[in-house]
Amino acid sequence: EIVLTQSPATLSLSPGERATLSCRASQSVSSYIVWYQQKPGQPPRLLIYDTSTRATGIPDKFSGSGSGTDFTLTISSLEPEDFAVYYCQQRNNRPITFGQGTRVEIK
Amino acid sequence: QVQLVQSGSELKKPGASVKVSCKASGYTFTGYAVNWVRQAPGQGLEWMGWINTNTGKPTYAPGFTGRFVFSLDTSVSTAHLQISSLKAEDTAMYYCARSYDIFDYWGQGTLVTVSS
Numbered sequence: 597e598i599v600l601t602q603s604p605a606t607l608s609l610s611p612g613e614r615a616t617l618s619c620r621a622s623q624s625v626s627s628y629i630v631w632y633q634q635k636p637g638q639p640p641r642l643l644i645y646d647t648s649t650r651a652t653g654i655p656d657k658f659s660g661s662g663s664g665t666d667f668t669l670t671i672s673s674l675e676p677e678d679f680a681v682y683y684c685q686q687r688n689n690r691p692i693t694f695g696q697g698t699r700v701e702i703k
Numbered sequence: 704q705v706q707l708v709q710s711g712s713e714l715k716k717p718g719a720s721v722k723v724s725c726k727a728s729g730y731t732f733t734g735y736a737v738n739w740v741r742q743a744p745g746q747g748l749e750w751m752g753w754i755n756t757n758t759g760k761p762t763y764a765p766g767f768t769g770r771f772v773f774s775l776d777t778s779v780s781t782a783h784l785q786i787s788s789l790k791a792e793d794t795a796m797y798y799c800a801r802s803y804d805i806f807d808y809w810g811q812g813t814l815v816t817v818s819s
Contacts, residue, residue, distance in 0.1 A: 597765070630805055632748075639798050639809035640748065651807065683748055687804035691764040692738075692750040 602695035608703040615671040617698045619684035628688040629667045635680045705729040707810035714816045720787040723813045725799030732780035736803045743795045789817045
Protein backbone atom coordinates (compact mmCIF):
# COMPACT_ATOMS: atom_id res chain seq x y z
CA GLU A 597 0.00 0.00 0.00
CA ILE A 598 1.31 3.43 -0.93
CA VAL A 599 1.49 5.84 2.00
CA LEU A 600 0.98 9.53 1.27
CA THR A 601 2.42 11.97 3.79
CA GLN A 602 1.16 15.53 3.67
CA SER A 603 2.97 18.45 5.20
CA PRO A 604 2.53 20.60 7.08
CA ALA A 605 -0.42 19.29 9.06
CA THR A 606 -1.61 22.85 9.54
CA LEU A 607 -0.72 25.96 7.57
CA SER A 608 -1.57 29.30 9.17
CA LEU A 609 -1.69 32.09 6.63
CA SER A 610 -3.39 35.40 5.98
CA PRO A 611 -5.71 36.19 3.08
CA GLY A 612 -3.68 37.21 0.06
CA GLU A 613 -0.72 35.01 0.97
CA ARG A 614 0.53 32.08 -1.08
CA ALA A 615 -0.04 28.56 0.22
CA THR A 616 2.28 25.70 -0.62
CA LEU A 617 1.13 22.21 0.39
CA SER A 618 3.27 19.11 0.06
CA CYS A 619 2.36 15.47 -0.57
CA ARG A 620 5.06 12.81 -0.50
CA ALA A 621 4.50 9.21 -1.61
CA SER A 622 6.23 6.18 -0.14
CA GLN A 623 6.99 5.00 -3.68
CA SER A 624 6.58 6.43 -7.14
CA VAL A 625 3.03 7.17 -8.24
CA SER A 626 4.15 8.54 -11.62
CA SER A 627 1.94 11.62 -12.17
CA TYR A 628 -1.22 10.08 -10.72
CA ILE A 629 -1.85 12.44 -7.82
CA VAL A 630 -5.25 14.02 -7.22
CA TRP A 631 -6.06 16.93 -4.88
CA TYR A 632 -9.34 17.60 -3.07
CA GLN A 633 -10.60 20.44 -0.91
CA GLN A 634 -12.95 19.77 1.98
CA LYS A 635 -14.83 22.36 4.00
CA PRO A 636 -16.60 21.58 7.28
CA GLY A 637 -19.86 19.70 6.80
CA GLN A 638 -19.24 19.19 3.08
CA PRO A 639 -17.96 16.33 0.95
CA PRO A 640 -14.56 16.69 -0.69
CA ARG A 641 -14.39 18.68 -3.90
CA LEU A 642 -12.13 17.67 -6.77
CA LEU A 643 -9.53 20.35 -7.49
CA ILE A 644 -6.72 18.86 -9.55
CA TYR A 645 -6.00 15.47 -11.08
CA ASP A 646 -2.93 13.87 -12.57
CA THR A 647 -0.65 16.32 -10.79
CA SER A 648 -1.57 19.52 -12.60
CA THR A 649 -4.88 19.33 -14.51
CA ARG A 650 -7.53 21.51 -12.93
CA ALA A 651 -11.01 20.03 -12.69
CA THR A 652 -13.93 21.77 -14.37
CA GLY A 653 -14.66 25.14 -12.82
CA ILE A 654 -11.55 25.29 -10.65
CA PRO A 655 -9.89 28.73 -10.81
CA ASP A 656 -6.31 29.07 -11.92
CA LYS A 657 -5.19 30.27 -8.48
CA PHE A 658 -4.91 26.53 -7.79
CA SER A 659 -1.96 24.80 -9.40
CA GLY A 660 -0.21 21.49 -8.96
CA SER A 661 3.25 20.22 -9.73
CA GLY A 662 5.61 17.31 -9.11
CA SER A 663 6.29 13.80 -10.25
CA GLY A 664 7.36 10.45 -8.87
CA THR A 665 7.12 10.82 -5.11
CA ASP A 666 6.98 14.57 -4.42
CA PHE A 667 4.00 16.75 -5.25
CA THR A 668 2.88 20.27 -4.45
CA LEU A 669 -0.44 22.08 -4.46
CA THR A 670 -0.09 25.85 -4.62
CA ILE A 671 -2.80 28.41 -3.96
CA SER A 672 -1.44 31.64 -5.37
CA SER A 673 -3.35 34.13 -3.25
CA LEU A 674 -5.61 32.92 -0.48
CA GLU A 675 -9.18 34.11 -0.37
CA PRO A 676 -11.55 33.55 2.57
CA GLU A 677 -13.24 30.60 0.85
CA ASP A 678 -9.91 28.78 0.43
CA PHE A 679 -9.46 28.10 4.14
CA ALA A 680 -10.21 24.39 4.32
CA VAL A 681 -8.59 20.97 4.53
CA TYR A 682 -6.77 19.68 1.47
CA TYR A 683 -6.18 16.01 0.71
CA CYS A 684 -3.97 14.34 -1.86
CA GLN A 685 -4.86 10.94 -3.28
CA GLN A 686 -2.89 8.52 -5.44
CA ARG A 687 -4.48 6.49 -8.20
CA ASN A 688 -1.38 4.76 -9.50
CA ASN A 689 -1.76 1.62 -7.41
CA ARG A 690 -4.52 -0.24 -5.67
CA PRO A 691 -5.63 0.28 -2.98
CA ILE A 692 -6.29 3.94 -3.64
CA THR A 693 -4.89 5.91 -0.72
CA PHE A 694 -5.26 9.43 0.64
CA GLY A 695 -2.91 11.62 2.59
CA GLN A 696 -3.94 12.63 6.09
CA GLY A 697 -4.73 16.17 5.00
CA THR A 698 -3.37 19.69 5.44
CA ARG A 699 -5.54 22.24 7.19
CA VAL A 700 -5.15 25.78 5.84
CA GLU A 701 -6.32 28.14 8.55
CA ILE A 702 -6.57 31.88 8.90
CA LYS A 703 -3.66 33.38 10.77
CA GLN B 704 -26.75 18.25 -13.47
CA VAL B 705 -24.90 15.34 -11.93
CA GLN B 706 -26.08 14.51 -8.42
CA LEU B 707 -25.44 11.76 -5.94
CA VAL B 708 -28.01 11.85 -3.17
CA GLN B 709 -27.44 9.64 -0.16
CA SER B 710 -29.86 8.34 2.43
CA GLY B 711 -30.19 9.97 5.82
CA SER B 712 -28.28 9.57 9.06
CA GLU B 713 -28.53 6.30 10.94
CA LEU B 714 -28.22 5.47 14.64
CA LYS B 715 -27.59 1.80 15.24
CA LYS B 716 -26.70 -0.46 18.15
CA PRO B 717 -23.57 -2.61 18.12
CA GLY B 718 -24.17 -5.85 16.27
CA ALA B 719 -26.89 -4.42 14.04
CA SER B 720 -26.72 -3.84 10.29
CA VAL B 721 -27.15 -0.72 8.21
CA LYS B 722 -27.75 -0.08 4.52
CA VAL B 723 -26.75 3.24 2.98
CA SER B 724 -28.04 4.24 -0.43
CA CYS B 725 -26.61 6.54 -3.08
CA LYS B 726 -29.00 7.61 -5.84
CA ALA B 727 -27.44 8.99 -9.01
CA SER B 728 -29.01 11.37 -11.47
CA GLY B 729 -27.97 13.60 -14.33
CA TYR B 730 -25.80 11.04 -16.10
CA THR B 731 -25.83 7.49 -17.36
CA PHE B 732 -25.44 5.44 -14.19
CA THR B 733 -23.75 2.51 -15.86
CA GLY B 734 -21.17 4.77 -17.48
CA TYR B 735 -19.24 5.39 -14.27
CA ALA B 736 -18.08 3.33 -11.32
CA VAL B 737 -19.24 4.10 -7.80
CA ASN B 738 -16.74 4.25 -4.98
CA TRP B 739 -17.26 4.35 -1.23
CA VAL B 740 -15.12 6.46 1.12
CA ARG B 741 -15.21 6.53 4.90
CA GLN B 742 -14.37 9.47 7.13
CA ALA B 743 -14.29 8.87 10.87
CA PRO B 744 -15.09 11.89 13.08
CA GLY B 745 -12.31 14.47 12.80
CA GLN B 746 -10.23 12.14 10.65
CA GLY B 747 -9.13 11.82 7.03
CA LEU B 748 -10.51 9.98 4.04
CA GLU B 749 -10.31 6.21 3.67
CA TRP B 750 -11.10 4.41 0.42
CA MET B 751 -13.37 1.42 0.98
CA GLY B 752 -13.55 0.13 -2.58
CA TRP B 753 -15.71 0.39 -5.65
CA ILE B 754 -18.41 -1.33 -7.65
CA ASN B 755 -18.52 -1.75 -11.40
CA THR B 756 -21.94 -0.46 -12.39
CA ASN B 757 -21.91 -2.49 -15.62
CA THR B 758 -21.14 -5.89 -14.16
CA GLY B 759 -22.08 -5.36 -10.51
CA LYS B 760 -18.70 -6.67 -9.46
CA PRO B 761 -17.48 -5.15 -6.20
CA THR B 762 -13.86 -4.66 -5.20
CA TYR B 763 -13.05 -4.11 -1.55
CA ALA B 764 -10.04 -2.35 -0.09
CA PRO B 765 -8.03 -4.15 2.58
CA GLY B 766 -9.78 -3.73 5.89
CA PHE B 767 -13.21 -3.64 4.26
CA THR B 768 -13.77 -7.29 3.54
CA GLY B 769 -16.28 -9.52 5.26
CA ARG B 770 -18.73 -7.11 6.90
CA PHE B 771 -19.03 -4.66 4.02
CA VAL B 772 -21.11 -5.30 0.90
CA PHE B 773 -21.54 -3.08 -2.14
CA SER B 774 -24.57 -3.65 -4.35
CA LEU B 775 -26.59 -1.97 -7.07
CA ASP B 776 -30.13 -1.41 -8.18
CA THR B 777 -29.54 -0.19 -11.72
CA SER B 778 -33.30 0.12 -12.36
CA VAL B 779 -33.28 3.18 -10.09
CA SER B 780 -29.63 4.23 -10.59
CA THR B 781 -28.78 3.48 -6.98
CA ALA B 782 -25.76 2.01 -5.26
CA HIS B 783 -25.90 0.55 -1.77
CA LEU B 784 -23.41 -0.02 1.02
CA GLN B 785 -24.38 -2.53 3.67
CA ILE B 786 -22.40 -2.96 6.87
CA SER B 787 -23.19 -5.86 9.18
CA SER B 788 -22.17 -6.64 12.77
CA LEU B 789 -21.67 -2.94 13.43
CA LYS B 790 -19.01 -1.85 15.91
CA ALA B 791 -18.44 1.46 17.63
CA GLU B 792 -15.45 2.08 15.37
CA ASP B 793 -17.74 2.01 12.32
CA THR B 794 -19.09 5.38 13.46
CA ALA B 795 -18.24 7.63 10.53
CA MET B 796 -19.47 9.61 7.58
CA TYR B 797 -19.79 7.40 4.53
CA TYR B 798 -19.55 8.97 1.08
CA CYS B 799 -20.27 7.61 -2.34
CA ALA B 800 -18.25 9.10 -5.17
CA ARG B 801 -18.48 8.79 -8.91
CA SER B 802 -15.88 7.47 -11.30
CA TYR B 803 -13.12 4.88 -11.26
CA ASP B 804 -10.33 6.70 -9.46
CA ILE B 805 -10.74 10.45 -9.95
CA PHE B 806 -13.73 11.25 -7.78
CA ASP B 807 -15.42 14.09 -9.62
CA TYR B 808 -18.81 14.02 -7.88
CA TRP B 809 -19.58 13.06 -4.31
CA GLY B 810 -22.70 12.36 -2.36
CA GLN B 811 -23.45 14.59 0.60
CA GLY B 812 -22.48 11.81 2.99
CA THR B 813 -24.41 9.58 5.38
CA LEU B 814 -23.52 9.68 9.06
CA VAL B 815 -23.68 6.26 10.68
CA THR B 816 -23.47 6.33 14.46
CA VAL B 817 -23.02 3.07 16.35
CA SER B 818 -23.84 3.37 20.03
CA SER B 819 -25.54 1.33 22.69
